[in-house]
Amino acid sequence: MKSVDVDENVVSSSKAAARLRAAAVEAFAENGFGATTTREIAARLEMSAAAMYPHYKSKEELLFAIAYEGHQLTLEWLRAADPVHETPSTRLRAVVGEFAKNQATHHARARVVEYELAALTPEHFRAVAGLRRDVVRLVRQIVEAGAADGSFAVPDVEGVTLAIVSLCVDVCRWFPGGSYTDPDTVAKLYPELAIRLAGAQS
């Protein structure tokens, strides 16, 4: 079902655990982690509130599993989408298209993953922050490659990298919205926007 590796020590592959994660994502995205009760998550699955505990030791562990899985999947997908031997422009288009599409398709999960990390334990936060840095690094390497070979005109590699990632991340906040309701529309527009930010010829 999934072609990428997700650390099974963190993210249980059992079916009940996966259903719990899915229900929790919806609830956390709608109301925030702090305002979501374990009973509400259980109610979405017509389970008792206690049924979560054989699968996750606490509500925070459930959030961690979601956040860890979410980041890991994004990272894997971006890596898979990156045509490393092509030109920086081609790579940037491919990666940003995948990223934006992902944030739109999985906007509920993305919201949790982007905005609810403050509720994690310091240790869990560090684990997730590591993956998050890897995502930024992936984009930065492309921007750097373009700056190096002159195909991009960037005043500031870090600023432009930050902006490109920022643009993609924020998709989960507003999508769906305005006339954008199809992830593919976003996936078409965003590579062009990234190219402009990078100051590439096209």
Place this chain on the structure above:
Amino acid sequence: MKSVDVDENVVSSSKAAARLRAAAVEAFAENGFGATTTREIAARLEMSAAAMYPHYKSKEELLFAIAYEGHQLTLEWLRAADPVHETPSTRLRAVVGEFAKNQATHHARARVVEYELAALTPEHFRAVAGLRRDVVRLVRQIVEAGAADGSFAVPDVEGVTLAIVSLCVDVCRWFPGGSYTDPDTVAKLYPELAIRLAGAQS
């Protein structure tokens, strides 16, 4: 004391009320509305937990006052910063510079204002959403003006407007971060990024 108008029926100008809003902004930004307790807000001011209630009828009303004031201030500041009789490029630079700087300077308030609106009553949410639409409209008018006079090359007015606003909004999520710790640095970079997104000459 304040140079812009904020609706005093919503946002009390009393000193105690203002201190409560400031303390709540910090707490909500750090932990989210749902995970913040009224006791925690009071503790930041060394007040009793009950002292909030003569000023705000509920925690939600406090959030509303913050969100309403925040949006209204942003809107007023953007309007004040917009040199309406200049070229679209000049206007875009000015407005985006102000917007980005604002989101950086007041990143705690901005986080509350951008990410905690789901906790509002439907009625309060609508009131805030109205102001939010006005902000987008202000940016869109500039993008449209540039598209109309040919100074911008936009494939899609709505998409580009959304992206520019999105870029500015997301500043509050990551700022301060990376090597960016001064709002003025952001205020210098972001107009250039917006100009690129708009496909303007300079």
Place this chain on the structure above:
Amino acid sequence: MKSVDVDENVVSSSKAAARLRAAAVEAFAENGFGATTTREIAARLEMSAAAMYPHYKSKEELLFAIAYEGHQLTLEWLRAADPVHETPSTRLRAVVGEFAKNQATHHARARVVEYELAALTPEHFRAVAGLRRDVVRLVRQIVEAGAADGSFAVPDVEGVTLAIVSLCVDVCRWFPGGSYTDPDTVAKLYPELAIRLAGAQS
């Protein structure tokens, strides 16, 4: 305005104090002492919640003033209505008529006076219980007189006394109710009922 003496050390005759008692009676009768807030009483008079305190030291003192005044008025009225030199039958009719009419007319006050005494301090309770005993004693003396002169046929003086008082007291619970909405109708029926309970010829 009133022709009977009420202890002014307990029941202030100031106008504001009297208005507070009247508002409190309504509130206590509707919701019970425990469920009534000082704010609710004040709200009925469009006063601030603090405005009660110059007049009554506490909510309990307000209840005491009401209960004391209520009992004292009842006692005075019954004494005034009792034609002590007439036959027991005539006296019983007169006293029960007055008692029943009173409980009907002032059913809100009577409810407070009859059912909310548990909230009084022990000392205050004792003061009110003394007046309450005087009311029963007044009725008992009439029943005893009728039993002594053979005009009443009572199996048990205490039981019949208790029943007559009980019947009158309970008026405040149900009045107005059924087709009884005029205190005078009650005042006509109840003397006949008391006469029957006393086993008098008529």
Place this chain on the structure above:
Amino acid sequence: MKSVDVDENVVSSSKAAARLRAAAVEAFAENGFGATTTREIAARLEMSAAAMYPHYKSKEELLFAIAYEGHQLTLEWLRAADPVHETPSTRLRAVVGEFAKNQATHHARARVVEYELAALTPEHFRAVAGLRRDVVRLVRQIVEAGAADGSFAVPDVEGVTLAIVSLCVDVCRWFPGGSYTDPDTVAKLYPELAIRLAGAQS
């Protein structure tokens, strides 16, 4: 365990629920519903304050269960005690004896049932008021039967019915009191009093 039917959708038959009702009856009777805390009820059972909530959704629901059960039991017992094929006098004696004995024996529950209904939701109040009307109707039918066959001399069927019920209801207010401490003594006196109120020969 119980020989009469009580609606189990309203009044849970679980043991813990029944113990809660019993403890709440004592507390409400002593202090009134409004002045009784959920903690006090729990403390009487040496339970935690939260232990009530799996059984009753709120303090008001607990009151409703008590009031509904109380009225239903009274109604069933009166019906069971009514020898419908005997003379009105015999029936009145039997029903009033049962009623008075009941109000004396269960005076705590009766107090709650008679005096605390104002705290019910309108909907719950209506449900209880329906049962209450059935009790009055039962007594009225006997009084009417006696008036119809000439065995009672009633000036006013409604008034006499009201008085008989009133006399019985009020038992819970004063019992135990005076020299009356045994429900059976009340059960002996009250039928005679009712007979007198009804103007019956015996």
Place this chain on the structure above:
DNA sequence: TATGAATGAGCATTCATTCAT
């Protein structure tokens, strides 16, 4: 007297979690 703000104690209720089954 009267008030608005403040407070300590307390309220009904909910929470995440545990545990016996």
Place this chain on the structure above:
DNA sequence: TATGAATGAATGCTCATTCAT
């Protein structure tokens, strides 16, 4: 695994009362 009942610790909020004005 899953559950219903239970619990200790909150949670948002209210209460009677006080106090400076």
